[in-house]
Amino acid sequence: MRHFKETGVVDLDTLTKMGYVPDEIRLRRGPVAIYECVEEIPCNVCVFSCPFNAVSKNKITDLPQIDFSRCTGCGVCVGRCPGLAIFVVDVSKEGDTGYVTLPHELFPTPSKDGEVVLLDREGREVGKGTVTRVYRDKITKSWVVTVSVPKDLVMVVRAIKVIR
Amino acid sequence: MCLSDRRIYTHPILEFKRGKEITIFFEGKPIRAFEGESLAAAIYAAGINVFRLSPILKRPRAVFCMVGKCGSCIVRVNGIPTRTCVTPAEENMRIERISNLPEASKYEKRLVSEEIDVDVLIVGGGPAGMASAEVLCGTDLSVVLVDDQIRLGGQLIKQTHIFFGSRELFAGKRGFEIAEEYSNKLSKCPNVRVLDRTTVIGVFKEGVVAVSDEATYLIRPKYVVVAAGAYENYLVFENNDLPGIMGAGGAQTLMNVWGVKPGNEILVVGSGNVGLIISYQLLQAGAEVKAVIEALPRIGGWFVHAAKIRRYGVPILTSHTILGVKGSERVEEATIARVDEGWNVIRGTEKSLKVDTVLLAVGLTPNTEIVRQFGVAMKYIPELGGLVPLRTPYMETSVENVFVAGDLAAIEEATTAFIEGWIAGYSILIKAHGMKEEYLTKRENLVRMLYEYRSAPVSEKVRKGWQLSLIPCEVSAK
Structure with a gap:
């Protein structure tokens, strides 16, 4: 696997090693944030945006540390992260459907119950999903969109293309 | 001259506050503009590719830096040579192309006031x-x-x-x-x-x-x-003065301040934060980014900015450089190639991309x-x-x-x-x-x-x- 600074794409292995992937038990309990902030950059927007104090940094340049027991998967940080690097995944519901919450700043704008094309970290189309929730963050004006995806794709889908 | 409207009217995040609609004249032809906006943006928005000709070789010139540093956008406004990018548009401005060195005689002698x-x-x-x-x-x-x-x-x-x-x-x-x-x-x-x-x-x-x-x-x-x-820094390659080649920061000013799309099919040279960020902003404005190229083997900017464009399918080609562009009055095609560790072009890896705009994000x-x-x-x-x-x-x-x-x-x-x-x-x-x-x-x-x-x-x-x-x-x- 080539380094993410050569490709602009991070793999699950790297995320796991950095402590960004919660264990099965936590995943099954309910929605949870997945941080894909893999490079030490001076920023702590997530730390201050979390209503549950689930995110911490000692120094502003540290990688964020997520306390998965505190994280409720509320998704506030998704719309605030300047790097658009935070997602919420939910595999807690019965059946084969999972959910991914992601930031969206492109046209067309998404609407609830609308069908969307699911894209992976390299922009490849990996399926279709439906928007189950959408709102605009009041500070950043970014759209925060929750889409239904096949359960096995919750760690794959990282963007959407809205079908008009 | 291909006249079109390059303005962005709707944007997923931004709202463009424009002044009163006015008319200006480019080479005698009326153009719609908005009072107070950058005159260069107004001219470019109307689809005009060539602002002036170089004094000796008569090569076409257009906007490049958009912040009053480069001089590419100088035309004659109401008879006076003017840097259009830092001049606000006013009703009835008469704009003429310049094809020689601007004459200084029209300037009044100004004393300390x-x-x-x-x-x-x-x-x-x-x-x-x-x-x-x-x-x-x-x-x-x-x-x-x-x-x-x-x-x-x-x-x-x-x-x-x-x-x-x-x-x-x-x-x-x-x-x-x-x-x-x-x-x-x-x-x-x-x-x-x-x-x-x-x-x-x-x-x-x-x-x-x-x-x-x-x-x-x-x-x-x-x-x-x-x-x-x-x-912004410049880069040496064949025909690097052709309109359609802009500083990435210049293109940002054009697009994000004045609401004018720099082009439709874009090649971005340089993968520092400026190159990565403008690529994302171009997607927001509805343009297509054909590729971001980087001479080094690694992406120069922050990973998060790279990931943002990769997930919409924009390729970032590391160890690549631009060899040249072709086009008559603006860029129509760019040639890129792979480079080795010593930055030497690897023969046989040349590839041509159909683009109308090349943005240089190669440092400041x-x-x-x-x-x-x-x-x-x-x-x-x-x-x-x-x-x-x-x-x-x-x-x-x-x-x-x-x-x-x-x-x-x-x-x-x-x-x-x-x-x-x-x-x-x-x-x-x-x-x-x-x-x-x-x-x-x-x-x-x-x-x-x-x-x-x-x-x-x-x-x-x-x-x-x-x-x-x-x-x-x-x-x-x-």
Whole structure:
């Protein structure tokens, strides 16, 4: 696997090693944030945006540390992260459907119950999903969109293309 | 001439506030424009590709930098050679192409029309200059801030991405919002006078001379903060002067400030943050980014900015360079190729891309013309962007009472420019009012904050360069 600074794409292995992937038990309990902030950059927007104090940094340049027991998967940080690097995944519901919450700043704008094309970290189309929730963050004006995806794709889908 | 409308009317995040609709005339033909917008943006928006011809070889020229630095967009406006990018559009302006050297005879001889004795002169109204002015706002020191652009805020006005950094600063806001906030705040400071659309042209023994369309000023300051920013680097390749080739920052101004799309099919050269961020913004504006190319084997900018465009399918081709472009009156095709570790082109890997626009995001050079005229000690420090002024940790140069802040001191970013501007502001207060506890504490906190910002691995280069640029600070500590 080539380094993410050569490709602009991070793999699950790297995320796991950095402590960004919660264990099965936590995943099954309910929605949870997945941080894909893999490079030490001076920023702590997530730390201050979390209503549950689930995110911490000692120094502003540290990688964020997520306390998965505190994280409720509320998704506030998704719309605030300047790097658009935070997602919420939910595999807690019965059946084969999972959910991914992601930031969206492109046209067309998404609407609830609308069908969307699911894209992976390299922009490849990996399926279709439906928007189950959408709102605009009041500070950043970014759209925060929750889409239904096949359960096995919750760690794959990282963007959407809205079908008009 | 292919006339079209390049304006962006709807945007997922931005709203473009345009002035009154007016008519201007390009080579006799009427064009729609909006009052107060950049004249260059208005001309470009109407689909005009060629602004002027070069004086000798008669090669086409158009917008490149959009901030009054390069001269590519000079045309004759109502008979006078004018840099259109920093000139606001007005009703009935008559614009003609220039195909020779602009004649100087039409300029009136201008004498000094106002002499200003002031405590502090700030050169540049970007984040660094505005920060210094903010510290001095409301104090008993009189301040003049000179800025050469249509809108105050430096490059912040085109930064539509959300700011990184800590909550105490601006994190979570978008750059242009910060610029608006500061511009409003400074307009309410009774002791700060802003001379906008005014250029500092020289430092003389009589004082600092600045000119605007209306006046020439002779300014005699006790303290100076030079925060003149930087300009974009150029790159050598075949036909690199063809319209459609722009500085990435220039394209950002065109697109994010004036709401005009630079092109439809884009090649971005350089994968630093500027190249990555503009690629994302182009997607937001509805353009197609064919590729981002990078000569080094690794992406130069932050991973998060790269990931943002990769997930929409934009390829980032590392170890690639641009060989040349083709086109008649603007770019129609670009040729790229793979390079080896020694940056030599690998034959047989050439590939042509159908693009109408090539954006150069290959770094910035500190804009040090003015600060050098004060006679400050300079040093060539590639890690900081080239020739830069030496400075104390409190931002004072080798010439007493002359301070620097922002990109002209080191190519970095807006947050550090703000911090340096604040430090320079407090340093002036300390010099003018003595070693007051309050000011000293605030300044020390800022120096510490700056140090913390630069402690990230992504700032390694700046950290190294910074050490080389420091001079002992006994002058400031006095």
